[in-house]
Amino acid sequence: MPNLPAAIEVRDLVKRYEKANSNAVDGVTFSVRPGEIFGLLGPNGAGKTTTIGVLITSVLPTSGSAAIMGLDVARDPIAIKQRIAVVPQQSNLDRSLRVREILTFHAAYHGVPHREREQRADALLDELGLGDRKNDRVARYSGGMSQRLMIARALMHAPDVLFLDEPTNNLDPQSRLFLWDRIRALNAQGLTILLTTHDMSEADQLCGRIAIMDKGRILVNDTSVELKKLIPGGNAVELRVSLPAPDAAAAVLQALRGLAGVSKVDELDVGAPPEPDDEIGVVAYRLYAEKAPALVGPATEAVLLAGAQVRDLHVKQPSLEDVFIYLTGRHLR
Amino acid sequence: MTPARHSNRLWLAANAFGATLRRDLVVTRRELPQFLVQALIQPMFFLLIFCKILPSIGLTAGNFAALLLPGIVGLTELMAAIQGITLPLVLDLGFAREIDDRLLAPMPVWLVAAEKVLFAALRGMVAGLVIFPAAWCVLGSRYAVRGDRIGVLIGMIALAAFAGSGIGLVIGTIVKPEQISLMFSVILTPLLFTGCTYYPWGALRTVRWFQIITLFNPLTYAAEGLRYAMVPPVNGHAMPTLPMPWVLFALAATLTLCFTLGARTFRSRVVS
Numbered sequence A: 001m002p003n004l005p006a007a008i009e010v011r012d013l014v015k016r017y018e019k020a021n022s023n024a025v026d027g028v029t030f031s032v033r034p035g036e037i038f039g040l041l042g043p044n045g046a047g048k049t050t051t052i053g054v055l056i057t058s059v060l061p062t063s064g065s066a067a068i069m070g071l072d073v074a075r076d077p078i079a080i081k082q083r084i085a086v087v088p089q090q091s092n093l094d095r096s097l098r099v100r101e102i103l104t105f106h107a108a109y110h111g112v113p114h115r116e117r118e119q120r121a122d123a124l125l126d127e128l129g130l131g132d133r134k135n136d137r138v139a140r141y142s143g144g145m146s147q148r149l150m151i152a153r154a155l156m157h158a159p160d161v162l163f164l165d166e167p168t169n170n171l172d173p174q175s176r177l178f179l180w181d182r183i184r185a186l187n188a189q190g191l192t193i194l195l196t197t198h199d200m201s202e203a204d205q206l207c208g209r210i211a212i213m214d215k216g217r218i219l220v221n222d223t224s225v226e227l228k229k230l231i232p233g234g235n236a237v238e239l240r241v242s243l244p245a246p247d248a249a250a251a252v253l254q255a256l257r258g259l260a261g262v263s264k265v266d267e268l269d270v271g272a273p274p275e276p277d278d279e280i281g282v283v284a285y286r287l288y289a290e291k292a293p294a295l296v297g298p299a300t301e302a303v304l305l306a307g308a309q310v311r312d313l314h315v316k317q318p319s320l321e322d323v324f325i326y327l328t329g330r331h332l333r
Numbered sequence B: 001m002t003p004a005r006h007s008n009r010l011w012l013a014a015n016a017f018g019a020t021l022r023r024d025l026v027v028t029r030r031e032l033p034q035f036l037v038q039a040l041i042q043p044m045f046f047l048l049i050f051c052k053i054l055p056s057i058g059l060t061a062g063n064f065a066a067l068l069l070p071g072i073v074g075l076t077e078l079m080a081a082i083q084g085i086t087l088p089l090v091l092d093l094g095f096a097r098e099i100d101d102r103l104l105a106p107m108p109v110w111l112v113a114a115e116k117v118l119f120a121a122l123r124g125m126v127a128g129l130v131i132f133p134a135a136w137c138v139l140g141s142r143y144a145v146r147g148d149r150i151g152v153l154i155g156m157i158a159l160a161a162f163a164g165s166g167i168g169l170v171i172g173t174i175v176k177p178e179q180i181s182l183m184f185s186v187i188l189t190p191l192l193f194t195g196c197t198y199y200p201w202g203a204l205r206t207v208r209w210f211q212i213i214t215l216f217n218p219l220t221y222a223a224e225g226l227r228y229a230m231v232p233p234v235n236g237h238a239m240p241t242l243p244m245p246w247v248l249f250a251l252a253a254t255l256t257l258c259f260t261l262g263a264r265t266f267r268s269r270v271v272s
Helices: A048-055 A077-083 A099-109 A114-127 A143-155 A173-188 A200-206 A224-228 A246-257 A292-305 A320-328 B009-030 B032-056 B064-096 B109-142 B150-174 B177-193 B201-206 B208-214 B218-230 B244-270
Strands: A008-015 A025-032 A037-041 A063-068 A084-087 A161-165 A192-197 A209-214 A217-222 A236-242 A262-268 A282-289 A309-316
Touching: A008 A048, A025 A048, A025 A063, A025 A209, A025 A217, A037 A048, A037 A200, A048 A063, A048 A161, A048 A192, A077 A084, A077 B009, A084 A143, A099 A114, A099 A143, A099 B009, A114 A143, A143 A173, A173 A192, A173 A200, A192 A200, A200 A320, A209 A224, A209 A320, A217 A224, A217 A320, A224 A320, A236 A292, A246 A262, A246 A282, A246 A292, A282 A292, A292 A309, B009 B032, B009 B109, B032 B064, B032 B109, B064 B109, B064 B150, B064 B177, B064 B218, B064 B244, B109 B150, B109 B244, B150 B218, B150 B244, B201 B208, B201 B218, B218 B244
Parallel strands: A037 A192, A037 A209, A084 A161, A161 A192
Antiparallel strands: A008 A025, A008 A063, A209 A217, A236 A282, A236 A309, A262 A282
């Protein structure tokens, strides 16, 4: 498919609010292909919501441009609104209406014909597990149900691009998994999705590509796998060892350092053991190596030869949080 | 999976406007009894006390009813229109954000404000109209409305309601949720008492400074215009009121200014 316009195209976008000392969005450029799930990951205040605001026509850019399906956001907001849908962080459901009416009126605002909107409302309510609560008042809905209803509402006018702002913030784990499944299924049907999150696992689970934002800028923009490769020696083996006697630690450390392929060994803080008598001689190490999984066998052997026992061993994959810390020196939250 | 889409922006905007208005009407129909009670209670008590009780104990003249009724209709319309737009807007823009749904509908932002104004004006008109049968019940033989200026009356009822909803748009986009109770005392109370509701403007000749103050209140023009259309002539002499060209000009100017200003403040609240 040559020359297909990008679903979202953002160029050198800057937003400075009045009376602000710095730019909320400070020269952001990215593009999202049709059918992609793209994530904006970053701490609160990084500029994610403002970036989305420009794309959904509720924030005017100070400079730069943004386009959706080839249409300029600032120049043609009516056509943009027809092609996008938004699920906000906090419920903005119309409480004066019954659940099913929220969907049918939303479709009516968008010019969906009467019969079609009635059918779509029923189909979407069933699909999102709300079929038996369709005549309720929204006030009786839980947070997870409201979130699902907002997704159903967003889909009523068959948008090309769906914006999800912190979609599973404040949800219980079960609702979260359900929503992740729904988001993947929608994407499989061809919907382009842009989501913001400050939750690394959410970005990791859902997004094809992730842009890490901080202080209004995009620091990096790539797939999760590629982002994790940014951390040098990112792969590591962590192991907990119980020692026969406290003075055996030096021998174990020396044995681990001598292993082929190990670039560095860190002694880790094991913390206070839950039962002091039991865990008196436990130490933990992290072994950095280019091919960490290959160290599992040799490391176990080395510990045994030094007269100690392996209590626990795992290969550690870097998380997106580690990437963020690596890039900014700060934690996400 | 993409359905056929209308590409005509004008059709899209007109349709969204219509659907939004339909939504407001559906919601209002459900709470019609509350709305009518809310609209009628205060005017009915006014008419009862000032036009039945006070004349019976000799404190007001019996024909006061004919003068007061137009004022009450104007006041009720303005208040119903203002309430129909101001409170929902203050809450929506403050924290509820239920209006986001319509802001994301394919229409310009000012049209969302225009729909609010039209809907609130409709509420004002209904509130004004239901006063007539209710007043007829309360006042009995003292009910007196001339029937030969019905066209002017309908026009005045519409214009007064639109002026009210225009004022409501401005207030609703300026006031913050935590200032609601302040708004009632600081904005609505002066509006209520300086609007020539309970006294005809001409009679204020002897209190010149107050007569001038009342000219800054749009309610004055609504009440006087309604007096022109409603008060029956006495001995062949029509009751003197503010000249109708002034009345029409002042109300039209109120609506135009308020809508222009209100649409701007509305936009600045929803698009940053």
